[in-house]
Amino acid sequence: MMEVGKDSEFFEERPTRRSFLSWLGWGSLALALGGVAQGIPVYLYPQLTYEPTTTFAVGRPEDYQEGEMRPIEAKQVFIFRTPHGFQALSMVCTHLGCSYKPFGPPSKEYNVVHARCPCHGSVFARDGRVLGGPAPRPIPFFALSLTPDGRLQVDKAKTVANNVYLTPEGRVVTGPVPDGSEIKFT
Numbered sequence: 281m282m283e284v285g286k287d288s289e290f291f292e293e294r295p296t297r298r299s300f301l302s303w304l305g306w307g308s309l310a311l312a313l314g315g316v317a318q319g320i321p322v323y324l325y326p327q328l329t330y331e332p333t334t335t336f337a338v339g340r341p342e343d344y345q346e347g348e349m350r351p352i353e354a355k356q357v358f359i360f361r362t363p364h365g366f367q368a369l370s371m372v373c374t375h376l377g378c379s380y381k382p383f384g385p386p387s388k389e390y391n392v393v394h395a396r397c398p399c400h401g402s403v404f405a406r407d408g409r410v411l412g413g414p415a416p417r418p419i420p421f422f423a424l425s426l427t428p429d430g431r432l433q434v435d436k437a438k439t440v441a442n443n444v445y446l447t448p449e450g451r452v453v454t455g456p457v458p459d460g461s462e463i464k465f466t
């Protein structure tokens with residue numbers, strides 16, 4: 281009977297601990313390189329992102345009464361109808377992005393029409409100015425236009441000065457800086 285010794289093929293073909301670790305090392309390296317290679321196209325080619333549209337309709341001019349301040353909560357904007365035309369004012373506080381409350385009449389503390397943010401107490405004037413609190417910037421006014429079928433359309437990607445109005449007929453005009461005296465508080 282033939283004895284199987286240490287030098288036989290049987291022992292030479294079995295993987296040794298060293299070769300096993302070597303294969304493990306090369307395998308891990310290959311996996312790591314594969315992962316890096318997979319990530320390269322992401323850096324080389326910009327990812328497509330589908331941003332929500334910045335324009336939206338908010339009804340027809342005749343849907344608004346003169347002196348109305350209408351919060352459009354879903355779009356975070358106030359629409360004002362003044363004797364000079366329409367304005368769209370952001371409803372987002374410029375401090376940390378809370379929704380501030382609708383404008384109210386002058387008070388003892390602020391003798392002008394103003395709105396207050398409930399989060400940290402910023403106070404804004406109807407023309408967007410910061411009257412108090414930590415808000416670092418005025419509130420922006422957004423561009424308004426009329427759609428071909430006659431609806432008011434807000435474009436949150438375009439800001440306008442606080443004395444710009446859209447007439448019910450669709451003309452963009454300048455007028456007085458609003459002080460809130462046009463709002464009919466109910």
Ligand code: FES
Nearest residue numbers: 373375376397400
């Ligand atoms: S988020 Fe409005 S005051 Fe802080």
